[in-house]
Amino acid sequence: MNDLCRPYELLGGSRPIPLFSIGERLLAATAIKIELLPSQHRLAVERKNVLEKHLERDGSPLKGLIRIFYQQGSMAIGATIKAKYRDEGFDIDIIVEVEVGSSVKPDHILNLLYTAVCGEPGSRYFDCTERQTRCVTVYYADGMHLDLTPAVLLNELDPRFSFIFHSKQEEPRSNDQRIPTNSYAFADEYNQRCPVDHLFAEEYKRRVLAVDPFSAQVLAEADSVPVPQHSTEVGGKSAVTVALQLLKRNRNIRYHSRQGRIPPSVMLACLALDVAESGRTIGENLRIIASHILGEMEQAKARGKLIRVVNPRCTPDCFTDRWPENSEAQEVYIKDLRLFITQLDKFLDESQPLKERVQALEAMFGESPTREVVKEFAVELGQMVQSGNHGLAASGSVLPAILVLPSARPKIRPNTFFGTPWPENQNR
Amino acid sequence: MAQIKTMALRWPNFKPELGRYPQTVVWCGQLAGLERAFTLSIEYGSPLAVSSLLCRKMPVVRVLFPRLVLNFAAEEEAPLPHVYFEDPDYILSPLCLFDPRTGEWNRTMYIADTIVPWAARWLACYELWETTGQWYGGGRHVDLKENADVA
Numbered sequence: 055m056n057d058l059c060r061p062y063e064l065l066g067g068s069r070p071i072p073l074f075s076i077g078e079r080l081l082a083a084t085a086i087k088i089e090l091l092p093s094q095h096r097l098a099v100e101r102k103n104v105l106e107k108h109l110e111r112d113g114s115p116l117k118g119l120i121r122i123f124y125q126q127g128s129m130a131i132g133a134t135i136k137a138k139y140r141d142e143g144f145d146i147d148i149i150v151e152v153e154v155g156s157s158v159k160p161d162h163i164l165n166l167l168y169t170a171v172c173g174e175p176g177s178r179y180f181d182c183t184e185r186q187t188r189c190v191t192v193y194y195a196d197g198m199h200l201d202l203t204p205a206v207l208l209n210e211l212d213p214r215f216s217f218i219f220h221s222k223q224e225e226p227r228s229n230d231q232r233i234p235t236n237s238y239a240f241a242d243e244y245n246q247r248c249p250v251d252h253l254f255a256e257e258y259k260r261r262v263l264a265v266d267p268f269s270a271q272v273l274a275e276a277d278s279v280p281v282p283q284h285s286t287e288v289g290g291k292s293a294v295t296v297a298l299q300l301l302k303r304n305r306n307i308r309y310h311s312r313q314g315r316i317p318p319s320v321m322l323a324c325l326a327l328d329v330a331e332s333g334r335t336i337g338e339n340l341r342i343i344a345s346h347i348l349g350e351m352e353q354a355k356a357r358g359k360l361i362r363v364v365n366p367r368c369t370p371d372c373f374t375d376r377w378p379e380n381s382e383a384q385e386v387y388i389k390d391l392r393l394f395i396t397q398l399d400k401f402l403d404e405s406q407p408l409k410e411r412v413q414a415l416e417a418m419f420g421e422s423p424t425r426e427v428v429k430e431f432a433v434e435l436g437q438m439v440q441s442g443n444h445g446l447a448a449s450g451s452v453l454p455a456i457l458v459l460p461s462a463r464p465k466i467r468p469n470t471f472f473g474t475p476w477p478e479n480q481n482r
Numbered sequence: 483m484a485q486i487k488t489m490a491l492r493w494p495n496f497k498p499e500l501g502r503y504p505q506t507v508v509w510c511g512q513l514a515g516l517e518r519a520f521t522l523s524i525e526y527g528s529p530l531a532v533s534s535l536l537c538r539k540m541p542v543v544r545v546l547f548p549r550l551v552l553n554f555a556a557e558e559e560a561p562l563p564h565v566y567f568e569d570p571d572y573i574l575s576p577l578c579l580f581d582p583r584t585g586e587w588n589r590t591m592y593i594a595d596t597i598v599p600w601a602a603r604w605l606a607c608y609e610l611w612e613t614t615g616q617w618y619g620g621g622r623h624v625d626l627k628e629n630a631d632v633a
Contacts, residue, residue: 076517404517407548408609432610435516436618439603450493450513450602466599469586471564471607471621473578 130241160219214238249332255290297339515605
């Protein structure tokens with residue numbers, strides 16, 4: 055940048071400015087639209103606590119048998135997004151560790167948990183609980199649902215190394231299985247290795263709280279009510295996790311109208327960790343993570359194999375035990391990722407018309423959040439233009455005033471766009 | 483000369499050249515509203531009593547490349563927002579960056595500090611308009627009954 059352009063210089067010079075570019079701002083805003091906000095996180099935690107008490111009530115078949123009740127999956131790593139088939143709900147995964155002996159039959163423990171959650175006819179969960187193959191699901195009217203997975207501890211010396219159980223009701227009991235797992239250790243591994251950049255985390259948190267209508271209440275109560283914190287508060291949100299959320303959203307969009315299983319979130323999270331580094335933007339992370347996953351799958355394909363990803367802290371815990379079922383299923387996601395990377399490159403290309411970049415964003419993450427995000431961006435920019443409260447980059451780009459040195463921010467006069475009507479209208 | 487010096491200081495990528503008409507200058511350079519760079523021309527000249535050239539009354543800004551896109555289906559400002567429609571090539575119509583009747587711009591003001599930043603605002607709003615069909619930059623239009631002679 056030429057010295058003569060100093061009045062238009064950006065704040066900080068070489069200091070990285072998080073969420074500076076339009077692409078990064080739109081990606082962050084999209085992620086915030088689809089993720090579990092602090093107030094929704096609190097609601098999920100409250101529901102989990104209520105369910106835990108419900109399972110330990112007098113008369114419950116699990117009374118006195120629950121060792122620990124903890125969140126697993128996306129909520130444990132701060133990567134929860136809206137559910138696959140609905141735009142309004144969240145899937146929350148809970149492990150219910152019970153003391154029933156590891157020889158317990160899979161269908162027995164799943165049925166026991168189902169009975170314990172349902173309670174008596176007329177009780178609050180009776181009509182909104184469903185027994186699944188590996189868990190029991192409680193549905194809430196607002197679209198949230200909690201998956202309770204029963205687990206039995208395998209080794210007292212290896213905390214949380216457990217069996218979970220597989221029992222499909224319509225299949226013979228001989229197909230039932232015990233599956234080794236340690237989701238707790240994986241969440242710990244993820245949270246330890248996932249890099250957090252302070253500047254990014256702060257800026258992301260500011261934006262999350264700005265869009266969460268109940269964030270003020272959550273923060274006000276945070277000191278007095280012991281609730282596990284939202285990911286924006288536990289060490290801050292990582293750009294890797296934000297990218298992971300967006301990649302999961304893209305997977306959900308692609309698989310929305312397809313039958314069968316979807317690439318498991320925990321596999322995506324584990325592969326994201328392979329390439330996680332600090333200092334990258336959301337867009338950079340998205341590209342690197344998607345390319346890495348694609349590369350791993352293409353390597354497996356080249357060897358005539360299916361991708362296999364295991365828990366780095368518990369190798370018997372295979373994250374790909376149910377997907378991909380076959381090479382066709384693997385090929386479907388390979389093609390999805392190739393398309394995704396092409397769309398992402400288009401979206402991040404600053405020389406492209408905004409219209410085409412937004413179309414790519416919509417193709418990647420769906421119409422609903424994208425339209426909201428673009429509308430909000432347009433309104434914000436329109437307000438800046440009309441109020442004159444903005445800066446200019448050396449290229450001319452209209453920037454939020456916060457990004458421009460106050461002492462070097464030229465006061466740009468207000469203007470009123472004017473013009474003549476379209477000639478054909480004038481003649482009418 | 484003061485305009486040329488200030489443009490060179492503020493927007494060095496805009497290079498001045500002699501215009502098509504006596505005592506006129508044309509700057510050509512790149513400017514972004516959001517992130518995409520557009521090539522603009524800004525034509526400006528000394529006032530001459532006998533001339534009706536627009537550029538002798540105000541700086542005339544045109545978008546040369548990438549070419550603007552007419553959108554007759556836009557919800558607002560179809561087919562092109564806030565320009566002085568000029569045939570035969572409407573796409574090269576001058577941008578209407580200020581209300582000439584309210585003294586928002588006069589010859590004592592530097593083009594570099596007014597017209598160019600306003601053009602950046604216009605480009606930003608144009609990109610939003612192209613994307614959404616809505617104009618977020620505010621503004622008004624010539625009231626034909628009130629005054630047909632804007633230029």
